[in-house]
Amino acid sequence: MATPSWRKFILFVLKLLVSGNTSLPHPAALPPVVQSSSPPTNAILKGMPWPIQRDGGGGGTVAGQHIINFSDTSTLNEDDKKKAGYYPFVSNTIVTTSAMLRQLGFQDGKTLTDYGSDGFAKQQWPFDGTETSTAGRRVGIWPDTNIVSACDGQCGYTVSSVVDISRIPPYHPTDLYSTLAKITIGADGPSVERVVPRMWYANEINYGLYGLARARDDSDDIFMFGAPKGAFGIKVARVAEDSIRDRSKYIFWNGKEWATTSPAANDASANIFNYRSGDYGVGTGDVFWSNYYNTWLAVFNDEFTVDDTFKLMYSTNGAITGPWSTVAQNVTVTPGCSGSDCAVSYNYNSHAYPDIDTTGKTLLLGWIYNGTTTQFTTITFK
Structure with a gap:
């Protein structure tokens, strides 16, 4: 039996949404606001x-x-x-x-x-x-x-x-x-x-170890993020996809411009954003484009937090180099294991998975619980 035309239309629209081949006519206002989060599940x-x-x-x-x-x-x-x-x-x-x-x-x-x-x-x-x-x-x-x-x-x-x-x-x-x-x-x-x-x-900045993302301009470039110890923030390099294997083709943001030499690892002025909580900086996380807010978001955990509080910062103008927000928002807290039989009391390996909902209205977050178990929650933005 042939598929009704109305169903074909619905399937077409849904596929567009999932593939990301659409954008919101009016991006949500900044700063991002989390409306709800689902209970953690394994x-x-x-x-x-x-x-x-x-x-x-x-x-x-x-x-x-x-x-x-x-x-x-x-x-x-x-x-x-x-x-x-x-x-x-x-x-x-x-x-x-x-x-x-x-x-x-x-x-x-x-x-x-x-x-x-x-x-x-x-x-x-x-x-x-x-x-x-x-x-x-x-x-x-x-x-x-x-x-x-x-x-x-x-x-x-x-x-x-x-x-x-x-x-x-x-x-x-x-x-x-x-x-x-x-x-x-x-x-x-x-x-x-x-x-x-x-x-x-x-002994070098491990560009790409903190994440990778597509540039949003007409280039075929890939951004490579690094979070070196003691820098208390994120640094970025960029390279054409065809040259991603060639270190000599990378250029690096130094806080003012793209340059052919990498800044010093501890040069905070070269960070695209800064984050510090006592002696700790940016923990694991992800930097990605949000179709919902029409800008770059960074979602990460504190470098050392027992309860694994997800933090969020954002580019205020849609550029990867910022300026970015100066205060990290608490997005959601995922409690660690607290029983006497727990092997690890804190959560770690926190990540965002923006490809699951390319509209950006919701965001899947994941982490490791008790040193062994992958857990998830979904946050919904207002």
Whole structure:
């Protein structure tokens, strides 16, 4: 039976909304105001027959599918634990977020599909031949960054830390360098190619490690964000997509103009915005364009807050370089684990997932609870 014309029209409009091929005629007034937030819920896991524990985060859209990066991942396969004495473990994983009403293009962002075989989730980011473990230590690839769409939507770029870590608590990871990756999706799920195995080193500003975003002008540029320790704010570089692998093609915002040399890591005047709470600065989060407010938003947590209070700052004029708001707003509080059986009392790896609702009216937020569990809430702007 043919689809009625009225239904075709509704499907067409919904697809436009989901794909972002529309904009609000009258953007909401600044500053952003949160009207409500949903109760925190655990991610719904699919694709593997066992529970999965992990941390990390950061999402984006590749080939029309929303995906999320994760770091250390354990598959709670009891049979394998009996054989080996421990649960199957990998340094990182990537999930796709299962669709709701897939024929309309909706994705809830909270239903996560894992990929793997032989009893454990697949490690997606590969080690190179030199990244080998030594006695009492191991090398980890810990993605905790969003993914920016590229290749006309058919791939995504993202950045991850490569760390050297003790096998004994409290672990004390040491940053080695960042690595730039290109992500594609095929019949067997996501695939990661580390196109620059060593991008920025620990003594440099790790541009891209705090996030990536498309420029809003007529260029094909990608913004690469960094949040170096002691800077108490966010710095930004930009580069053409075709040159993203070439450090010599990057230009850097120095507080006044785009320049060919990077500012000093602790030069606060080169930040696009500043944030400080005592001795702590910007924690994990995301910088992204909001169609609802027609400007750039930054949503992040304090570098050290037990209750994981999400903060929000915004560009006052729609430019990535600002000026930005000077006071961070509290968006929502996600309580940490408080029982005697809690392994970790605080939440961490906080992220925003703006691709889930490209109208920008709502925003999905995620974090890691009790060191193992991905949780989400959705905030609705007024």
